[in-house]
Each structure stands twice: as C-alpha cells, then as structure tokens.
Amino acid sequence: MAEAVNPQAQTWQRWKAALDFALKDKKYTEWLQKCEKINKRYRDEREAPSEISRRRMNILWSNVQTLLPAVYAKAPKPIVERRFLDRDEAARLASTVLERTLSMQLEVSGFHDSTKRSALDWLLGGMGQVWVRYEPQFEPQIEAVENQQIAGQEKAEQDFQENGDGSPYDKLAYEKVCIDYVFYRDFLWGSARYWYEVPWVARRSWLTRSEIAEKFYGGGDEGMAKAQQITLDYTPDDTGDKTKLSDEITSFFKKAEIWEIWNKADQTVYFIAPGTPNIILKEEKNPVLQLQDFWPCPRPLYATQTNDTLVPVPDYIEYQDQAAELDDLTGRISALTTALRANGVYDSSIPQLARLLQDGQDNKLVPVDQWAAFAEKGGIPGAISLIPIKEIAEVLLGLYQARAQVKSDLFEVTGMSDIVRGQSDGGAKTATEQRIKGQFASMRLEDRRSEVARFCRDTIAIMAEIISEMFSDESLMQMSGVSQIFEEDVRRAVEEVPPPQEPELPPDMPPEQQQMVMQQAQQQAAQEFQQAQQQAAEQAQQKAMGNFQRAIEILRSDKLRGFRVDIETDSTIAADLEADKQGAVELVRSTFEGLMGAGQIVMQAPELLEPMGQLLMFAYRRFRVGRTVEASLEDALDQMGKRLQQQQGQPPPPSPEEIKAKAEMEKQQAESQRDEQKHQFDMQAKAADMEMDRERNAMELEKMRAELEIDRERLEMEREKLAIQRDGMLLKAQIDAQSASMRAEASEREHMLNRESAEHGHDLNMQTMEAKAQAAQQQARAKPKEKA
Template sequence: MVDAPNPEAQTWQRWKAALDFALKDKKYTEWLQKCEKINKRYRDDREAPAEIRRRRMNILWSNVQTLLPAVYAKAPKPIVERRFLDRDEAARLASTILERTLSMQLEVSGFHDATKRGVLDWLLGGMGQVWVRYEPQFTTEVEAAENTRIQTQEQKSSNSEDKIQENGDGTPYQKLAYEKVCVDYVFYKDFLWGSSRFWTEVPWVGRRVWLTRSEIAEKFYKGDMQAASRITLDTMPERLRDDKGRFDDGAPSFFRKAEIWEIWNKADQTVYFMAPGTPDIVLQQEKNPVLQLQDFWPCPRPLYATQTNETLVPVPDYVEYQDQAAELDDLTGRISALTTALRANGVYDSSIPQLARLLQDGQDNKLVPVDQWAAFAEKGGIPGAISLVPIKEIADVLLGLYQARAQVKSDLFEVTGMSDIVRGQSDGGAKTATEQRIKGQFASMRLEDRRSEVARFCRDTIAIMAEIISEMFSDDSLMQMSGVSQMFEEDVKRAVEEVPPPQEPEFPPDMPPEQQQMMMQQAQEQAAQEFQQAQQQAAQQAQQKAMGNFQRAIEILRSDKLRGFRVDIETDSTIAADLEADKQGAVELVRSTFEGLMGAGQIVMQAPELLEPMGQLLMFAYRRFRVGRTVEASLEDALDQMGKRLQQQQGQPPPSSPEEIKAQAEMQKQEAETKRDEQKHQFDMQAKAADFEMEQKRNAVELAKAREELEIERERLAMKREEMEIQRETMLLKAQIDAQSASMRAEASEREHMLNRESAEHGHDLNMQTMEAKAHAAQQQARAKPKEKA
C-alpha cells in the first residue's frame, strides 16, 4: 500500500530546492566571494605575517567614508500631500494624520539604522535591503462576566479602539496596548530572490533569520517548547567552531540557533516559514497574509550598484577600480621599503672588524686602531675595504614612486568620479570660483544619481510603512500618534469663542427703575442661559464636524483606491539639510502672502464680487509652499470670515448722504494705506533682518571655507618642508660620506707616500753599503796583487 503524499513535506521539498538553486547560482556565488574580499579589504583584515608587515593605502575605506554621508546623512522626513492641491478637508486631514504618524514611527521603527546599514552594504557589496513588518503589542486582562479575544482582520477597518472580538468562553482576552511598524536591516547574505532578469520578474523573495528554540516556540507554536524541539538547531557563532570548521559539541546549548527562511511567493500570495535543516516541516504557511500590501513584497526594490539586463546580481563598485587600488597598494609598499632603505648601508672587509665601528658608534673625529696596517694599506685602505650602497639613486626612485602614485590616484578618481572637489581638496594653483563651481557640477553628476537612488529606496520603504499604518493601525492609535485630538480641541475652543455675547436689553424710558432692575436681572439670567446653551451647541457642532472629518479621513486611509487618488507620499532630501533654502522659502511665503493680501484688499474694496476668486487664487499660490501647510486652514477660515463680513456689510442699508459715503470711503482708504504702510514697514524690517542674518551666515561660511583652504595650504607647505628636509639631510649625509671618503683617501695616499720615501731611503742606504763593500773588496784585491807578484 502506497502512503498518501504529505503536502507539508512536498511544500518543504519544493522550497528547499528553490533555495538551493538560488544559493548555488554561479553569478550569485561569485558575487558573494567578491563581497567577502571587499569587506575584508574595507576592514583591512590581515592574517598572514607578510600581509601585516606590508604597507598599503586603503582607498576603498576612504571612498566609502566620503560617499556615505554624501548620499545618506540623515533620516528623511515623510511628506504626505493631497494629490491635487484643492480645498479637500478630508484629504488634507488624512494627509496630516498619515504624515504625523509616519514621522513618529520613523523615530521608533529603527528606520535610520537599518537604512544606513543597507546603504553601507550597497556601497561595499553592491546591494542593500531592509524589511518592513507590523508589530502589535497586547496586554492580557481577565474579565469575569464576559471575555473577548483579539479582533479579526475583517473588523480592523471598523472604528474600534481595542481591536477585540467577543469570545464568551471564559478565557483571558488580549487588548491592544501599542502598535508600531518595524524596519529591519537585512544583511546582503540573508536576502534571496527567485531567478529573474530584473526586479519586476522576481517570483519570490526571502530573508534568513536565526532563532533560538524559545523564539521558535513563541513565534510559531504559541510557547510550546515540545513542539519547537523538532526543529534542528544547526547554527552557532563562528568563534565556537573548531579548526576544521565543525561546531564544538561541548559549547552551551543556548548558543545554538536554527536557520529560518521567510519566503513571500507572489504567484500564490502566500508566505512560507521553513527551516532547511529540518526536513519535511513547514513552520508556518499563511495564505493572503495580514499585510495586504499593494505590491505584495514587505520590502522595497533593493539598492543595486552596477547591473546589466540579464541578471539581478550586481557588480560592486570596488571591482571597477580594484586594479588601480592594487597598484596603489603596490606603490605604497615600494615607497615604504625604499624609505626604510634610505640610509647609509654598505659592506666592509670582515678581516678588519674595527671598520664597522666607524658608522655604528655615531661619533665624530675618532680614530679606530687597525691591526696589520701594512697589509691593510696594501689592500687600498678604507676605500678598498668599505663599499656603501648608493643613496642618490634610491632617493630619485623614491621621488618617482611618489609621482607615480599621485598619477594612479588621479586615474582612480577619474574612474570612480571621486574628484578632489568632492573630497574638499584643491590641487595646483589658485582657482577662480567659476572654475570650482563648474568642476563641482561635473563631479556631482554621478553623485546625484546615487542620491536619487537612495531617495527612491527611502520613499519606497516609507510608502510600505504608510500602507501598513493606514490599513493596520486602529483609529485610536492614529488619533493619539498624529495629535489630531488636540487639533479638534482647538477647533471646539475657537467655535465656542466665536459665539456672540448677549446684548443688553432696552426698556422704555418711562418704566420705573424697580421694574427695570427686575426685568434686567431676568433678562441677564435668560441671556446667560441662552449664551451657555449656544456655546454648548457650538461645541457639539464643532465636535461633530471634527469627528465627521476624521471619519472621512480614516475612510480615505483605509481605502486603497481613495488613498491612491487623493493622497501622495514623498520624502524630503536624505542628505544634509539646507537651512538657507528653508529660510528663504519661509521669507518668500511671508512676502507673497502679505503682498497678495494687500493687493486683494484694495481690489475687493472696489469690487466685492471678486473676493472669492481672489481668495482661491491666493490659496492656489499659498499651497505651493510646503512650509506654510500648518496655517493653511487658518488662512482659509480667515478668508471665509472676511467674505461673511463683506456679505453682512452689503446687506446693511447705505449711508444717508453721499458726503457720509465719501467720508467713510476716504477714512477706509486712509486706514488701508496706513495699515499697508505699517505692514510694508514691518515686512521691510523682517526682510532686512533676514538679509542681515543670511549675510552673516554667508560670511561665516566663507570664513570657514577660507580657514579650511588656509589649513590645507599649511599642510601642503608642511609636507613640502618635510620633503626639503629629507633632501637636505640626504645631501648632508652624502657630503659627510664624500668628505670621509676623501679624508680616508688622502690619509691612505699620505701613508703610501711615507712608505715610498722610507723605501727610497732604505734603498739608498743599501746602495751606499753595497758601494762601500765593493770599494773595500777592491782595496783588498789591490793589496793582494803585489803579494802575488812577489
């Protein structure tokens, strides 16, 4: 009898094969090997003793440290606006709620740390990624009469503060205490995708995490440790491996973790959790997951470096200039070796060990005794017994290596686009501001592409966060996190203050004072009661209006279609903030608003029917300034009140005489001119103050720039002085050696001359002795001849 197939085992085998196929892809494995080498070079990890002694220039670390703050220096601010900048109260409130909630969640979600780590992976290995998830927190409470449990996903769109559903079985219920969106950093080795040519073809994505047994039990088995014990713990820290890479069986068990893959398959809209080390077990399988995201993925399109159209596997930037970097390391090593060799070295005759003391003792004007001087002199003296290594040739080669390294750095910067203006340096002579600006513009062209890619990555991540907040967060959480409840309180307070106070009653002049006083008291009590009722009614109406706007705003956020049609999500710059631009925008907003109000006031006085189109035109221009969004509603209310007052004025009877009309018009004209002059004076003072402050900041920036340039020039001069000092010491050393060599040669020549003179004198003595001996022999021979004759 054949056993029935196990669906869970088939699912595990299917995804185990998919993971193995993706992990063993040739391009992917080669990319991982390159990333590992690049990370070691960035950290400057050296294992072999020869590598430790070798001098290198870590240009990779320098480039990454320069690019990282240039493309991502701070977390962006979310910007949620109406897609069409018209007067849509519900859409404006929805934008305000979502923007404020996003701003709060960005601070607690870990967005900045995860994004910065992802950007670093992108600059090093060529890919960076984050993962977005929804994390609610509950408090467990016991209710005696009636207990409830967590509200289901179908009821999350309703207006419920506790997100609970009646259960009635007497069990404890969970109440929502807090909810947030978490942004997790995903290491480049822990992110995987299905085989595809470009991102829109990706069939599935997955990330890898390592969990302990207790974490597995809590996440997948509701705290059941016995059920979690089936999962194999196959991972331990690298430091607990033995020499052969095997895990140490004697290590504590709490160090062990299981490799868990979270896979999102777009084809069947299902999320799978599986452990490759535990066969035939799927930890969790969720069809149509709770996060019904528009693009399904809980992660944005990754940050990719250089790519081609046939694969998603990127090419790290370092690969494109690794040859130049290796050449820099080689030149730096040679420079270090020659610098060490730039000293007086040489060889000497080992039969005369006293010669080694001449340069080792470091003393001047000292004579060293030498045994067997005659034999030493016959060998040529010191010039014949000592030979020094040439120093001038080494110094010339060293200067050539410095020039070659500078040229290689120039070639490398040309390849990477990392010009000296990006690094804040300036070589050569003085350059004009125009030359520097043009150079900076061309240098920032490739940098701007990187900034745009990081901004896109942040925008996609924030869009996923906004989608989770809109669909998952309760109404109460949205109200508390966005602070709209305080806005509603201010609206109610304003409505109560706008209620007109009661007027004093009028009585006939012939009414007795006692009766007037009694009726005055009754009228005041009745007026106070009516005024209080009017305030309560105004407060209720304002509260109902605010809650109605809030409910319409929530409907927009809950609906995918309405949110897409009426709300637009963007981000501001992820690089360093431009405070001057923000301040200039605020000044321009104030200037244009004042000018528009003054101009509209003069026109409306002559033609009241133009109030509404003038107000719409003013608000159309006002909404273009993002810095003025907080007072947009107040300005609209002010324009509405102005229109109401104008209508009331039009409904009043005209003055009795043309003279009064002319006098009133003249007075209004004078008041308008006075007010306009005051506003103009105030605006001029504000503009002058702003210009003065901007001038001070500009002078401070120029002073700081001049100081930096002066410091750079000082460093260059210091390096020049060091180079001249090295050359001077080299020349002095050469002169000393030449002087010593000449002295030794002179001393040797003098000794040779003395020896020759002594030899000559000795030869002369020998000749005299020989001549005397010959004369003596001749005398004896002469004396002997007469005797022979006799």
C-alpha cells in the first residue's frame, strides 16, 4: 500500500532544493568569496604576520569614500505629479496626499540608512538591496475605551467590531512602511540571465523561538510549543570559543535560519526553515500587499554585469592589479625610506668619532687624543666611511614616480580623477581645462547616479503602492495634513458670504419704535448672517470631503493611479540651493511677465482670455516650487474671466422655459416675502408694546429704588448722630477718670514729700545734738589739762 503524500513535506523539499541549487552555484559562490576578500581589504584586516609591518595604500577605501557621497548623499524627495499636468482637481489632491504621506514615511521608515548601506554593498561587492514591509500597529479596543473614559469621553459598546468568537477586534493605532536593509549574503534569486526572468526572490533572516512563535503561530503557550519543533541551527561567530561555553549559555545566542521566498509563478509567499525538514512555517497565497510587480523589493543595485548571469563583478576586481601594484610600490618605498639613513664604519682606535652622529647635538667639538696621528691618517674623511645613500635616494625617487604613474593608470580605469576628488596638481591648468576634465569625470559618474536614482524611485514606487492600497483614509488625512487645506477652503467660503444690509423702515414710524425695530432687525440679520456662514462652511466642507473621496478612489485604483498620477524623485546627491533659488526667481518673473502680457492682450481681445490662461498654467505647472499656489492662481484666472464677462455686458437671454420658471419663482418669492414682512411687522408691533410696558415698569421700579435709597440715607445719618453722642460721653468719662487719677497721684506725692521732710529734719536735729555733746566732752577734757 502506497504511503500518503504529505503536501507540506513536498513543498519544503522543493524549496530546500531550490535554495541549495542557488547557494551552490559556482559563479555565486566565487562572487561571495571575492566579496569577503574585498570587505577585508576595505577594513584593512591583515591576516598574515608578515603583512603587519608592510605598508599599504588602501586605494579601495579612498575610492569608496569618494564615490559614496557622490552617488548618494541624502534621501530623495518624492515628487508626485499629475501625469499630463492638466486641471484635474481630484488628481491634484491625490498627488498632494500621496506626496506628503511619502515624505512623512521616508523619515520614519529607515529609508536613508538602508539605502546608504545598500549603496556601500554595491560599491564594495557589486550588489545592494532593500526589502519593503507594511507594518500596522494595533491597540486593543478595551484599552482605547478606557483611555477615552479617562479623558472624559464615552463610547457605546455597540461600536465594537467583534471577531467570530465575540471578542472585539484590535483598533488600528498607527501605520507605517518599513525599509529593511538586506545584506548581500541574505538575498537570493532564482536562476535567470537578467532581472525580468527571475522566477523567485528570497530573503534570509535569523529568528529566536519567541520571535518564531509570535510571527508564525500567534504567540502564547500554543505558539511557543509549535516553535519548539524548529531547529536553532545558527550561532554567531563572535561568541568566542564555543567549546568552552555551556549549552545553556550558547542557547541565548542560537537562532533559526528562516527564508522568506516570494514565488511569482503561483503568487505565493513561503516561509521555511532549511534546518527543520518537512515543515512550512507559513504559506500565503496572494499576499495582502498585492503589489503590481509582486516583488516587495526593487531591482537591486548591480555593478558590472554580462548578459548571461545576474551575478555581478565587483568594481575592485577590475582594478585589483593596479591596487596590488600600488601596495607593492608602497612597501618598497617604506623599506627604502627605512634604509635611507647615515650608517657606516669608523676607526675603532678613535672611539670619540661615534659621538658625532650618535649624540645628535649641534655645534659640538669632540676631543681627540693624538691629534697629529689622526691628522696624518686624513682626519675625519680618513677615519669614517658612510654607506652611500645617493643611489638609494635615486631609487626612492624612481619608486615615487612609478607609483604616481600607477595611480594615474588606476584613475583612468576607475574614472576617479583629481577633479572628482577635489584636488588639483597645481596652477598649470586653466579654468576651462579643469571644467572640461570635471565634465568628463561627471559623465562617468552619471551612470552610477542614475542607477542609484532608479533604485530609490523603484523603492518609493513600492512604498506609494502600499500606502495607496493599505493605509486607511484617516491615516492618509492625518499624515498628509490635507485637513489644513480643507480648513483654508472653509475659511475662504465663509469670508465670501456678503455681510447683512441695514433694513428700510417706514418714515412715519415713531423714533422709539424705529429704534426697537432696528435692533430686532439687526439681531435677525446677524442670526441669518451666522446661518449663511454656517451653511457656506458646511457646503465647503462637503465639497472638500467629496474631492478627498475622489482622490482616495484614484489612489485605491491601480489603473486610475497609473493613468493620472506619476511618481518621480529629485536628485539623491547634495542639494543645489542656488538652482532652487534660481528656479523660484524664474517662476516669479515668468508669472508676472505672463500676467502682464496676458492682461494687455485680453484688454484688446477678450476672447483670448481662456487660451491665454491655459497657456500660462501650462508653463506654471512645469515649476515644482509653485505647486502650492497653483490652485490660487487658477481661481484668480477664473474670477478675472467672470469679471470681464460682467464688464462686457449681460449674459445670453434665457429660454422661455427659464423665463416661465423664473417668473413663477419670483411670484412665490414675492408672496413669501410679503407674508414674511407682514409677520415681521406684527411681531415688531407686539415687541414695541412689550418694550413700552417694560420701560414703564422699569421707571416705577427705579422710583421705588430712589425712595428706598433716600430712607436708607436718612437712617444712616441718624445712626451717625447717635454714634457721635455716644463717642462724646465716652470721651468725657475718660477725661474725668484721668483727672481723678492725676489728683490722687499728686496728693500721694505731696504726702510723701512731707514725710521725707520730717524725717530729714529729725536727722538734722539728731546730728546737731550729737555735735553739741561731742563739743562738751572735748571741753570737759580740756579743763583738767589746763589746771595741771
């Protein structure tokens, strides 16, 4: 019994064989080996120990560093134009939306870095490539509702879009196009002689198990269990000695080799892991992108090619012999420069001579013993013999001349003249000769620049296709900023609404009633003017949104987009600011001259206004710097035509049907106006009566308020009088209290003085008595002495 056929295993075996056949192709493997050597030479990685001391001239690095900014110095600016530059409002808006969105995406997609790396691969190995991806970012709707509730907004539950199992869809939060750089070893193609014969292209990537589970199996425990079947067969070379590392440590570095294969024949994308047999990670029939040329990548940057194979020849191979000769001559020059020294021998019996050259001092005299014998031997010339260096110097000069000639030959092979490098060999050449030489050098570079510009244009065209078909209307409006254009249209429509006019009142109406009626009429006119402005704004908004929807239809349709929109890019080399300035000046000058000339012609022949306007716009649209004011200029020409028709006379007479319809309309308008005027006068009369009653009531109320105010003032005066009397009584009481206190203090002070006086008198009496007693005692003592 025959075994059951496993379709997945057959598909895996088929593509594993196709990858092995392409990877083992003789020309392809030889090209990879050359690229490896060229990269090492560019990085100046010297393997042999004998080469460490050898001098080299890395002309490869010099050429690449000169060519890279000459062919790609900055990211290009996308230019999206109407294909025939006619007056197509929808196509012009579609071009504006797509161009602005592309400009924004170029900044966030990694375009510049990926393209620059690809250009470096192209200059070194002969091929450079990028890969374009669409990357939407989603936000769970539950979190979105919570964020809105925090912000004070509400969202109904029925607004949720649900999956089949009842769970809500994730909300689209952001969209972008990613430009991935593809290393030349990770890009592969089916056997073909030229690009349009290629049956399939493939890109290799290295993923961990968690990345495999998330990308191919939806993540989670179930996805991780399926990812365990995939063999991790890749470990980076820079993890050191793997024999000394444990399996647990090396597992952090291991990844699986995954090939993403786009097969054009069956319009299917396959993801396989060559190290895991009989398993297709993912098979996507008619992928979501649905690109016009199917490939998610442009035609690569190719160096020298022949018509029998797509494998390129690196530029370095074409001049590797001259580069090797330069290295050889540079090594010889280095060796001879080392040998170009003052070496020799001297008489050992006079050791002082060695100090003349070894000490390295100027203006020094060395003493010599036995000078007479030294002089007899011929002095210094007879005692020192140096190695002849004249011959070495001549050989060295010859090597310099030979190297200069080899460099000249190499520049002729590569086209890297001194003009391209910004050098000059002196003032011998005239300015004309220098310019001619630079022009021929630029002609050889022009092909390279054109190839890089083509590569950028193809990449941007793929980006434009993804943006047109995958991005939502909200994302296109937000990224392009066309809402500002719509706001300007709405503002212009609102400003064009005529202001309200003053109403006409009957002359016999009383002045008070006229004022009231005038105020009411002004209020009503202001309301009608506001309603008219709102209506004009709504109409302008509806018109703008209608144009936007038609523009989106053009972008969504492959045929319409191809027929009505053209995508180009500006230069990828350094910007010429002087050229941009000159273009702007030329635009302004030609526009003013065209308007003045057209105005003079139209004044004499008004029928030439339309062709003259079309001719002016035809020339104006050729200037890219004037695209932002193109619509304004068209509107100005239209208004000029209308004004000219009004000045010339009335429009053609209407038909009888139009006259009848107009009369009926005027009759209905007159009746409605009469009814409306009658209703307005009735309302005005009622309003006047109400206003008089309101004024009468206001006067009575004002009188009552005045009387109340007088009573309040009288009461306030009584209160002030009572307050003054109370303050006087309080002041008198305070004065009496202070007087009594002062009298008491004076009496007490007088009593104290009297007591102090009495005490002082008593003390004086006592002192007098004591003095008298002492004098008596002295007299008594003195009498016996006299007697004796």
